[in-house]
Amino acid sequence: MPKVLIVEDDEAMAAALRDGFQYEGYTVTVARDGVQALELASEGHPDLIVLDLMLPRLSGLDVCKRLRQGGSDVPIVMLTARGQEIDKVVGLRTGADDYVTKPFGFMELMARVEAVLRRARAPSKRAGISKFGDVEVDFARCEVVKGGSPVTLSALELRLLEFFVEHRGEVMSRDRLLTAVWGYEGSAYSRTVDVHVAKLRRKIEDRPDDPRHIVTVHGIGYKFTG
Secondary structure (H helix, E strand, C coil): CCEEEEECCCHHHHHHHHHHHHHCCCEEEEECCHHHHHHHHHHHCCCEEEEECCCCCCCHHHHHHHHHHCCCCCCEEEEEECCCHHHHHHHHHHCCCEEEEECCCHHHHHHHHHHHHHHHHCCCCCCCEEEECCEEEECCCCEEEECCEEECCCHHHHHHHHHHHHCCCCEEEHHHHHHHHHCCCCCCCHHHHHHHHHHHHHHHCCCCCCCCCEEEECCCEEEECC
16 A cells, blocks of 8 residues: 655644545555654655645654655655745745645546656656766656766656657646656646746756756747757
């Protein structure tokens, strides 16, 4: 059974999430603050973390940042309050894989969780090495080097780059990227695409504000020209 760590300080919300995930067949651990979340994530090695943004002792953003800085690639779905748009963006930039805005339906959360887990488990279809500019990517080994120095990409960033490379020269809408990389249908989460493209540019482009490889096609989406 997949293991989920729920990090939520609201007792009623934590209980509802615990019961829902257990009903869906997950093994559930609950943390009530950010410090406990880091401890349980290290000890329990969960398959997924559902992480509230506002937590005692250590915020969800700080938890996410410390996990990523420590080398953890566990999928993280962040829970944010309605109207916290800037926090959603910061959360994605910090390393969260997705976010769900409160209030939400449990089936919506499960759909997002299952999509994140499918992406995390999906093996790469691509073998060999791809080169563009001073970047060299070995998708089979999940290794990226830029200018002779290793670059750390999250599993999601690597899948996004892989899809761009596989469709070199094609103009791709945000909807298409959402479907192919995130497994979502529709454009409700197009901001997610923009945030992750910006993160990827910062890691592989010489000038992220004037990208050479992942260029914006205004009014449509993006094109990989490496």
